[in-house]
Amino acid sequence: MSTPAPEPTPEPTPAEPPSTEAVTDLLGALAYGSLVAFDRMAADARLAPDLRRRAALSTMAGAEIANYRRLVARLEELGADAAGAMEPFVAALDDFHEATAPRDWLEGLTKAYVGDGIADDFYREIANFLEPGDRSLVLEVLHDTAYTEFAVAEIRAALAADPKLANRLALWARRLVGEAMTQAQRVAAERDGLTDLVVSGSGDLAGIGALFRRLTQAHTDRMGAVGLNT
């Protein structure tokens, strides 16, 4: 892959309002993503070395459920059946988490940091393609920076104490990204509404390419921030 030139995030310029089908898809994916993230973070919290850290990850999980409720409320407002809207994303998201069950506290935290980071970047991009109400909702259910800071501090401290960990965690992050791409492609192939939203929002193939370069660059920066190579 060639090194991408930095590109500015485009201004929100929705050509025409996205279809209800596309918005339902997006909110359904976000909602099930929150529910399953809650579930996994709650389980990963048991890997914490002490009560303070366990509570910190449990609290992050609790925030996912609060987001889940907001997304479901909006789906119902749109006249959609929430469970039906989530259903198309259950297999892909479950498989992602099944394939990336962390073996220890640090893998769990790295997964939350890397995975939530990419997901948030992606949804922040897509938010630009939405009308103002849904755009605000999507931006508001992104992850709190306080949690990112917690994860960054923990990973940095662990690497400072044992620099050899960097290799294992970098490999782990690569596996997370690989699994995420696999499942994202599966969703893209199956969900026309969501795919149309990304394609029409990006404008054209060059626009989609630029979007993916921005996501890749942000991921590289995030890894660098904790001292990990991509």
Added chain:
Amino acid sequence: MSTPAPEPTPEPTPAEPPSTEAVTDLLGALAYGSLVAFDRMAADARLAPDLRRRAALSTMAGAEIANYRRLVARLEELGADAAGAMEPFVAALDDFHEATAPRDWLEGLTKAYVGDGIADDFYREIANFLEPGDRSLVLEVLHDTAYTEFAVAEIRAALAADPKLANRLALWARRLVGEAMTQAQRVAAERDGLTDLVVSGSGDLAGIGALFRRLTQAHTDRMGAVGLNT
């Protein structure tokens, strides 16, 4: 056991303000109770037969974490180390949950209904022995009645569909109460601060007896409300 005569809950009449040690014990027990309840409810949510019910139990778990944060904030305000305040209750609460892992959705829901019910009644009684600020906090972190109603509706519907379940669930509830008593006795024997609070708040041995009769009667009523015998 003889049938208890109904007794009114006494008015709050704290003879003297409870010691900081006793309050720290109480809040520590409540805080760890919330953290572990979060953890177990999140796990039990996976037993749900559909996404709607899974989300409902996950949301109940999320409320536990919100309560946990309030309790920890108060502990820190009192100058206590939150992890240290919780530590004495970790073994008893973990052992309780270890011994009462539900095998299915209905057992999980019955556990939440019966266990939270008894715990709430107990903490509501103890709240009477506290000063106004802590009393309000303890009363506010009790479980939301919306969740009780959800559990009642689910258990009733399951029993209506299959009356033979009543026997199994009644046995299950008896085991829950037995395990809870075992662990409560262990805590009472080990934690003088908390025990003193209950003893001095109740006034005398007769007062403690009356408190336990009220808890027993409320449990019997709760079981009756879903059609289960004690």
